[in-house]
Amino acid sequence: MNILVTGGCGFIGTNFIYFMLNESQHTLINLDKLTYAGNLENLRSVEERYAGTRYFFEHGDICDAELVPDLLKKYSIDVIVNFAAESHVDRSINEPGMFIQSNTQGTYNLLEASRQAGIKKFIQVSTDEVYGSLGPQGSFKEDSPLAPNSPYAASKASADLLCRAFFKTYHFPVTITRCSNNYGPFQFPEKLVPLTFLRARDNESIPVYGQGENIRDWIYVSDHCRGIKLCIEKAGPGSIYNFGGNAEYKNLDVIKKILDIMGKSHKLIRFVQDRPGHDLRYAMDFTLAKKDLGFEPSVKFTEGLELTINWYLNNNKWVDSIKSGDYIRFMDKWYKERE
Numbered sequence: 001m002n003i004l005v006t007g008g009c010g011f012i013g014t015n016f017i018y019f020m021l022n023e024s025q026h027t028l029i030n031l032d033k034l035t036y037a038g039n040l041e042n043l044r045s046v047e048e049r050y051a052g053t054r055y056f057f058e059h060g061d062i063c064d065a066e067l068v069p070d071l072l073k074k075y076s077i078d079v080i081v082n083f084a085a086e087s088h089v090d091r092s093i094n095e096p097g098m099f100i101q102s103n104t105q106g107t108y109n110l111l112e113a114s115r116q117a118g119i120k121k122f123i124q125v126s127t128d129e130v131y132g133s134l135g136p137q138g139s140f141k142e143d144s145p146l147a148p149n150s151p152y153a154a155s156k157a158s159a160d161l162l163c164r165a166f167f168k169t170y171h172f173p174v175t176i177t178r179c180s181n182n183y184g185p186f187q188f189p190e191k192l193v194p195l196t197f198l199r200a201r202d203n204e205s206i207p208v209y210g211q212g213e214n215i216r217d218w219i220y221v222s223d224h225c226r227g228i229k230l231c232i233e234k235a236g237p238g239s240i241y242n243f244g245g246n247a248e249y250k251n252l253d254v255i256k257k258i259l260d261i262m263g264k265s266h267k268l269i270r271f272v273q274d275r276p277g278h279d280l281r282y283a284m285d286f287t288l289a290k291k292d293l294g295f296e297p298s299v300k301f302t303e304g305l306e307l308t309i310n311w312y313l314n315n316n317k318w319v320d321s322i323k324s325g326d327y328i329r330f331m332d333k334w335y336k337e338r339e
């Protein structure tokens, strides 16, 4: 089968490409715009081993209404897995327009081209954030109302609704996956786990929003990748699946765990003003994915965190090349404004 993976040079897309090359015989075509979050270096060893046989890279934008149909034809694509997105909530507060463009308009462009081309399965990689915020109890189910609170979440929820409409109106075979917070190798250090690692490594203060009371469910990235593979194999048209890691933690506790693994002082923690619209708690009920797909997360949080920190420690070159980029300037300014 030929699978078009969009956003394959980002965090989850990269892990998915490695996972699928190891765990399947499929051919993968990676379409990526190479934004600040896309890194060709992530896939250097894939290029060396599989380029031109089971792996092909195409530099381009999912919003490009000429390029996408051409690629679907050129590679006789059977399945699309759409990871491509602007993915950082903080940035979406500053620059919402590009989130609407890539996440909503881009998904529409992919859906329409895929419908015209008769694609057999379209997997839209969505997020728990489309459901909004929970109180102290309960968890999100697939039929929980969509109530996004950030421009990022709203752009993803809009894409989910377009997917739904394409299924209802055209019987186009879409599956939506909604997953909780991923962590693991290759994650861009604007997100909590690698940000904490990077700043702690260099003995810099670690910013925490509010009192660090916000709760997220954490899933190791390879568990998410396995869930998506199961969807390719088993999910029916119009289906929606939640994925989670059964690991709810306060942000402050996640940071303390990382500092402990690294043998660093908790004194590095610096509380900053909370960000606007900050959801208090997410938690996922993924009973349906267990029942229909046989999905179960396999990596425990503490084990996954250790794997992740070790990966970053062993990949200093990757970390340093990213640290010298634009993100540092954005993040430093962002947190300084909140001190």
Ligand SMILES: NC(=O)c1ccc[n+]([C@@H]2O[C@H](COP(=O)([O-])OP(=O)(O)OC[C@H]3O[C@@H](n4cnc5c(N)ncnc54)[C@H](O)[C@@H]3O)[C@@H](O)[C@H]2O)c1
Binding pocket: 006, 007, 008, 009, 010, 011, 012, 013, 031, 032, 033, 034, 035, 036, 037, 038, 039, 060, 061, 062, 063, 082, 083, 084, 085, 086, 087, 088, 102, 106, 125, 126, 127, 128, 156, 178, 179, 180, 181, 182, 183, 188
């Ligand atoms: N990271 C998480 O915890 C998480 C959780 C649930 C869902 N998701 C979803 O998973 C997907 C991947 O997330 P991630 O953390 O890997 O993101 P990321 O920011 O690390 O990577 C995004 C990738 O998409 C590419 N891209 C962006 N806009 C594009 C465009 N218009 N055309 C082509 N490529 C484009 C970037 O270059 C980059 O390689 C996103 O759709 C996100 O909403 C992420």
